[in-house]
Amino acid sequence: MEGIKEVWVNLPGKRYPILCGRGLLARAGQISLERQWIRSGRKVFIITDTHVGPLYAGPLAKSMENAGFSPVIHTVEAGEGSKDFDGMKPVFSRMIREGITREDKVLALGGGVAGDFAGFIAHIYMRGIGFLQFPTSLLAQVDSSVGGKVAVNLDEGKNLIGGFCHPDGVISDMDTLHTLPSRQIADGMAEVIKYALIGDRDLFARLAGSDSAELMSQMDDIVVRCCEMKRDVVERDEKDTGDRMILNFGHTFGHIIEKSLTYGFFTHGEAIAVGMYRMALAGEKLAITRPGTAESIRSILIQHGLPWKLTPEQEEKVEQNFQKTLRIDKKGGQEDMTIIMLKSAGHCFRMKITHKEVEKLWQSGR
Numbered sequence: 503m504e505g506i507k508e509v510w511v512n513l514p515g516k517r518y519p520i521l522c523g524r525g526l527l528a529r530a531g532q533i534s535l536e537r538q539w540i541r542s543g544r545k546v547f548i549i550t551d552t553h554v555g556p557l558y559a560g561p562l563a564k565s566m567e568n569a570g571f572s573p574v575i576h577t578v579e580a581g582e583g584s585k586d587f588d589g590m591k592p593v594f595s596r597m598i599r600e601g602i603t604r605e606d607k608v609l610a611l612g613g614g615v616a617g618d619f620a621g622f623i624a625h626i627y628m629r630g631i632g633f634l635q636f637p638t639s640l641l642a643q644v645d646s647s648v649g650g651k652v653a654v655n656l657d658e659g660k661n662l663i664g665g666f667c668h669p670d671g672v673i674s675d676m677d678t679l680h681t682l683p684s685r686q687i688a689d690g691m692a693e694v695i696k697y698a699l700i701g702d703r704d705l706f707a708r709l710a711g712s713d714s715a716e717l718m719s720q721m722d723d724i725v726v727r728c729c730e731m732k733r734d735v736v737e738r739d740e741k742d743t744g745d746r747m748i749l750n751f752g753h754t755f756g757h758i759i760e761k762s763l764t765y766g767f768f769t770h771g772e773a774i775a776v777g778m779y780r781m782a783l784a785g786e787k788l789a790i791t792r793p794g795t796a797e798s799i800r801s802i803l804i805q806h807g808l809p810w811k812l813t814p815e816q817e818e819k820v821e822q823n824f825q826k827t828l829r830i831d832k833k834g835g836q837e838d839m840t841i842i843m844l845k846s847a848g849h850c851f852r853m854k855i856t857h858k859e860v861e862k863l864w865q866s867g868r
């Protein structure tokens with residue numbers, strides 16, 4: 503299709519495309535009809551949030567209507583607070599009232615919060631109905647809309663209740679990024695930098711050699727490259743029992759930073775930015791990571807408005823909470839855990855170490 507880039511996800515029993523390009527929301531109805539994602543004349547239940555809905559739910563609903571579908575828009579409060587168990591009940595009630603059946607589709611329109619929430623709703627409503635993803639944040643386009651993880655939060659922790667459930671298709675409209683606040687762009691860039699570090703030297707060089715305006719104009723290429731990388735990892739390890747862990751580079755430290763400083767102080771991307779730099783520095787001190795890698799990460803982080811270190815007060819808070827938060831991180835397992843270490847920019851590997859050793863690594867990257 504003209505102007506649209508496609509990344510295909512191939513899994514046992516499910517094959518679907520991620521479409522990436524400009525002006526795609528306005529064409530979404532036609533695309534859904536042509537690709538037979540939605541049966542002709544059916545209802546579409548659009549789940550969005552209070553920031554994204556006023557901007558994009560109207561055009562998406564119109565495009566669906568023009569293709570002969572009947573749209574219903576359901577808007578939840580923007581922010582992580584909406585992605586919880588209690589928030590699902592009113593959505594299910596509305597779906598029942600609107601007569602949504604398993605012949606119909608859920609459309610997730612928004613960032614990772616809308617995507618995870620709407621995806622989980624689709625996963626369990628009437629034992630599962632189909633859904634499409636329309637990611638509108640950079641983080642959702644390169645990360646959360648790819649890989650089939652859907653979830654909601656509990657008071658005890660994030661993403662603790664969820665499932666693996668892939669959409670029938672993903673439509674990433676690059677034009678939606680124009681309204682994304684700059685802090686959220688930087689947040690997504692942290693994940694882009696992560697992809698470059700774990701597996702693509704050329705992408706890392708491209709990120710280092712271009713300013714933000716240049717990168718924005720090439721963003722469809724960059725999103726496609728990140729989706730391909732995540733797709734490759736997910737195809738090798740769909741249920742996250744091995745290889746998929748490499749996507750966690752910078753995240754072990756990042757999660758501890760997020761939790762120790764209470765959620766919301768740093769965005770997720772800002773916390774993993776600090777985590778990635780710190781892990782590279784620790785790797786260099788152990789002569790595992792090529793010298794100079796941490797410095798090149800630091801300059802890219804600065805270039806994209808991301809932090810790379812903590813203040814002394816923040817350091818103290820993280821140290822105090824380190825072991826406690828490490829243990830409640832659900833990916834932490836028992837005494838041993840797997841962390842992702844860099845050999846150099848573009849090459850990473852998995853390493854099994856104890857919780858105590860993780861803390862030593864953190865301290866050595868100081």
Ligand SMILES: NC(=O)c1ccc[n+]([C@@H]2O[C@H](COP(=O)([O-])OP(=O)(O)OC[C@H]3O[C@@H](n4cnc5c(N)ncnc54)[C@H](O)[C@@H]3O)[C@@H](O)[C@H]2O)c1
Nearest residue numbers: 553580613614615616638639641642645646651678681682
């Ligand atoms: N499923 C997965 O594999 C996976 C992976 C990574 C993250 N996640 C989840 O993703 C969530 C974070 O995603 P996020 O950063 O996109 O958060 P988000 O959905 O809260 O979006 C961030 C903010 O940007 C706004 N926004 C989104 N798109 C916009 C646009 N085009 N214009 C203007 N404003 C816009 C949102 O309303 C929100 O205020 C977390 O809940 C996290 O757990 C899931």
Ligand SMILES: [Zn+2]
Nearest residue numbers: 693753770774
């Ligand atoms: Zn992340």
